[in-house]
Amino acid sequence: TCLKNATSTFEDLVACFDAYTVSEGYYSDETYTAAQPTDDQLRGWEDLTTSLLSVDGNCTSVVVPSSIAYVYDVSLFRDPEGPAFCIASESSSVDGVYAKGWGLLAVPATIAAVKRNIHLAAPHPAYDLFTPEQAGALFKSTGARSLLIAGRVRTAYMAPSDCVTSSTIYYKTDPAHEIAEPFFSASKAIRAWQHANGGCPAASCAFIQLHGKGARSCPSDTIFLSSGIGIPPGSLPRIRSPKPGRSAWYTDPAARPVKSLRAALAAAFPTWTVALPSDSACRLTATDNVFGRLVNGVPAQAVCTNASNAALTTGEFVHIEQAVVSRGSAAYLAWTAAIQAAFTPL
Known part of the structure; x- marks a missing residue:
């Protein structure tokens, strides 16, 4: 039909x-x-x-x-x-x-x-x-x-x-x-x-999952992006920063899709809070996501039990949690502009 x-x-x-x-x-x-x-x-x-x-x-x-x-x-x-x-x-x-x-x-x-x-x-x-x-x-x-x-x-x-x-x-x-x-x-x-x-080069490729969060989940963030690894103690190497919890993987100079998309979304939605694990207390980091674990270097037969880590993670996986306003049709045009800006066309 x-x-x-x-x-x-x-x-x-x-x-x-x-x-x-x-x-x-x-x-x-x-x-x-x-x-x-x-x-x-x-x-x-x-x-x-x-x-x-x-x-x-x-x-x-x-x-x-x-x-x-x-x-x-x-x-x-x-x-x-x-x-x-x-x-x-x-x-x-x-x-x-x-x-x-x-x-x-x-x-x-x-x-x-x-x-x-x-x-x-x-x-x-x-x-x-x-x-x-x-x-x-x-x-x-x-x-x-x-x-x-x-x-x-x-x-x-x-x-x-x-x-x-x-x-x-x-x-x-x-x-x-x-x-x-x-x-x-x-x-x-x-x-x-x-x-x-x-x-899947970082400048032009990613596997992006779109999710939605409730109003009481990470309420300070309109859009929260991660790559399937978080920042609890021991999960990621740290760098010195005046802001506690900042992680090297999300803040180092390496080009990664999640960073590029975050920057493009922040530009497209200047009044929204668009965050990464390095600058948010949100813990919706998809560390249990089985496809995220696979993309992040965990063998397929082990994704149920083994989490990934910063040394394995390439950044190809992008997990996006969003408030409902970000998912509505009124936001599609700005979302389109952000994705086009973040990823090099063929």
């Missing part, structure tokens, strides 16, 4: 699919197990992700692997405003939500339409309100390489995850903290493709 409206913009399309997000508490033990991919299906999902990233005017000829051919369709979507996109979306729904909830993937329909090697993702639809719509709008406006949106709310299955364990309870359908979620598998495939196709 979402793909059949000829007047829909890409932003409309993302909002339409967002309505099919598997909702809180939807799964029982039985239905969750039935919705999870088999090993063969997971390989098919990763292969489909890789195939889409190599599309160049041949979207409709992409072959969906046989193991997931009944789950996914690949479609060419032409935005009335001009751009065209190749979309991998689930082909069926049950009770008004995705039948599986593995996620939505989009890429520009041609290589020429890719303007920047940035990969945008929204891991927490429905929970982090408006982040899928924001990610979709910025993907379109900046000419990003890929867009990945999770298909389940993080609380769709309320069983605690046994992947990342901490004082915070994470659930099995939280893709930021559970490697069994198909979102993690697609994220891995996106990263592998990028590294096999030119790598």
Whole structure:
């Protein structure tokens, strides 16, 4: 249904699919197990992700692997405003939500339409309100390489995850903290493709996750950026500074995407507080984020249990927590300008 409206913009399309997000508490033990991919299906999902990233005017000829051919369709979507996109979306729904909830993937329909090697993702639809719509709008406006949106709310299955364990309870359908979620598998495939196709230089490439924070979380920061490492004692080397807690990794002269984007966002939103861990008391630093750990040098088989550190971290992963005002459509234009300023175009 979402793909059949000829007047829909890409932003409309993302909002339409967002309505099919598997909702809180939807799964029982039985239905969750039935919705999870088999090993063969997971390989098919990763292969489909890789195939889409190599599309160049041949979207409709992409072959969906046989193991997931009944789950996914690949479609060419032409935005009335001009751009065209190749979309991998689930082909069926049950009770008004995705039948599986593995996620939505989009890429520009041609290589020429890719303007920047940035990969945008929204891991927490429905929970982090408006982040899928924001990610979709910025993907379109900046000419990003890929867009990945999770298909389940993080609380769709309320069983605690046994992947990342901490004082915070994470659930099995939280893709930021559970490697069994198909979102993690697609994220891995996106990263592998990028590294096999030119790598991820700091000036022009990043894997960006958009999140939303509540009004009482880090209330002094409108936008808080990190790279999946924080600044509690012992986690990062320190430099002398009149401001306690300042960390060398976030303040040294090395060029890193999180620094460039922070500077560009501060310029785009001069009345907002745009912060890094080096100048904020906020602790939403994504140290438990499994994809962040992978990008930051932790082997895939160890991301559930091992955090990264400053020596391993390259900075390719950018985790963004935002107040609701930052996620609204009124902010899209300034966000676009900031991303364009922070990352060198192709």
